[in-house]
Structure formats: C-alpha cells, structure tokens
Amino acid sequence: MVVGTGLVATVEATGGSSTYTLLVSDKEGRTSKDTIVVTGVDSGTILFDDFNDGNLDGWNVVEGNFFAAGPVQSGVGTKDGRLQHSRNANPALVLYQGTTYLDDYTLTALVNSESLQPCGLVVGATGSASLYRFVFQVRTNQMRLEKVVGNKTEILAKQDDFGLYDQAFIASLSLSAGTLVASVNGDVIFGGPVTDSSGPLTGQAGFFHQGVYRMDVDDISIRFGTSFVDL
Ligand SMILES: [Ca+2]
Numbered sequence: 218m219v220v221g222t223g224l225v226a227t228v229e230a231t232g233g234s235s236t237y238t239l240l241v242s243d244k245e246g247r248t249s250k251d252t253i254v255v256t257g258v259d260s261g262t263i264l265f266d267d268f269n270d271g272n273l274d275g276w277n278v279v280e281g282n283f284f285a286a287g288p289v290q291s292g293v294g295t296k297d298g299r300l301q302h303s304r305n306a307n308p309a310l311v312l313y314q315g316t317t318y319l320d321d322y323t324l325t326a327l328v329n330s331e332s333l334q335p336c337g338l339v340v341g342a343t344g345s346a347s348l349y350r351f352v353f354q355v356r357t358n359q360m361r362l363e364k365v366v367g368n369k370t371e372i373l374a375k376q377d378d379f380g381l382y383d384q385a386f387i388a389s390l391s392l393s394a395g396t397l398v399a400s401v402n403g404d405v406i407f408g409g410p411v412t413d414s415s416g417p418l419t420g421q422a423g424f425f426h427q428g429v430y431r432m433d434v435d436d437i438s439i440r441f442g443t444s445f446v447d448l
C-alpha cells in the first residue's frame with residue numbers, strides 16, 4: 218500500500234510501531250530502498266520512551282546495571298539516547314514503574330544485543346522473583362518464554378533458530394490474564410498465544426540481561442491490550 222509520494226510525505230500516525238519502506242526511483246527506473254520504524258502515540262499508549270532526554274525517569278533499576286546512554290550524556294546532543302546494559306555478569310532487571318497498570322498490555326521495543334547470554338523482555342513482574350520473560354539466547358540459538366517464581370524457572374515455550382545477533386529487531390510481549398503473545402519483527406513466536414494456567418502473574422513491564430556484553434533497547438512502548446493476538 219502506498220501511503221505517500223514525493224520528497225516530503227505526510228502520513229497519519231497510528232498508535233504503536235509501524236514499518237515504512239522508503240523507495241527512491243529515477244527516470245531510468247533505478248531504485249533504492251530503505252525502511253524506517255515510526256511509533257505513533259495515541260490514547261491506547263501507556264508509555265513511549267525513546268530515552269533521547271538521557272534519563273531513566275519512571276524506570277526502576279531493580280538489579281544490575283541498566284542506564285541511559287547516548288550523545289546527550291557527553292553534552293554533544295540530545296539524539297539517539299537509549300536504554301543500555303553492559304559490563305555486568307550478574308542478573309540485571311529494569312522495570313517501568315510510571316503507572317499502576319498490571320495486566321492486559323503489550324510491551325514493544327527495538328532491541329539490539331551483542332550478548333550470547335540470556336536477555337530480553339519482561340512482563341507481569343513485581344520484582345526479580347516473580348515475572349514472565351521473553352528470552353533471547355544466541356549461545357543456544359533459542360528463544361524461550363519463561364515464568365520465574367522465587368528461585369524456580371519454568372519454561373512455558375521455546376523455539377530454536379534464533380540468530381538476531383548484533384542487529385536491531387522489534388520485539389513485543391503481551392500479557393492478558395496469564396496469556397502471553399511474543400513476536401519478533403511482527404511475526405508471532407511459539408506458534409501463537411501461550412497460556413500459563415497455574416497461578417497467572419500480573420505486574421510491571423521491563424527488560425532483563427544476564428551477560429557481560431552490550432544490550433541496547435530503544436523506542437519502548439507499552440500499550441493497553443494485546444496487539445498481536447489474532448484469535
Ligand atoms: Ca532513542
């Protein structure tokens with residue numbers, strides 16, 4: 218679907234993240250292509266944070282070493298701020314605490330990880346001992362959906378062939394009454410919704426990391442409802 222033409226195109230933003238293709242063509246028919254991700258904010262948006270202001274307002278670093286990184290920190294600009302984790306082999310967790318939502322929401326973010334160790338998205342969290350997490354682990358080429366309660370980790374679902382190392386991708390995780398839907402670049406993972414029928418958790422959204430190497434997270438949105446559920 219073509220939504221605009223010309224050097225300047227005006228497109229009506231919708232809530233959530235959308236990917237647009239930029240196509241340049243000349244008279245001889247030569248073309249070049251690029252894509253951009255645009256995030257619209259609407260009444261269904263609980264949070265949108267691009268970290269370009271260089272602070273973690275609303276976020277709580279529960280464990281480890283998450284911080285706001287980017288040029289804003291060196292005084293040379295305000296662009297390209299992001300949430301970053303690095304240089305800490307201990308479990309790390311950051312949760313968004315800005316509102317009181319607990320259930321029925323979707324967390325979406327642009328993730329870029331250089332870590333071989335588990336890292337990823339968290340929902341339904343009341344702390345590091347009670348949460349669901351969408352795990353990316355390059356070392357074992359696996360994505361997993363895990364439930365952590367106390368010191369027990371239960372694998373709710375897993376899928377092999379994950380190779381998104383050192384490249385940005387859009388990950389999302391929805392939570393609604395113990396049903397989770399995970400997606401990468403718009404594709405639903407684990408074959409569809411996964412339901413935790415034993416003691417569903419509710420709570421905050423955030424990110425975790427259990428390695429040494431860098432993980433960047435940017436353009437985070439939390440929206441009401443389960444955007445990727447197609448029941
Ligand atoms: Ca940013």
Ligand SMILES: [Ca+2]
Nearest residue numbers: 270272273274
């Ligand atoms: Ca901020």
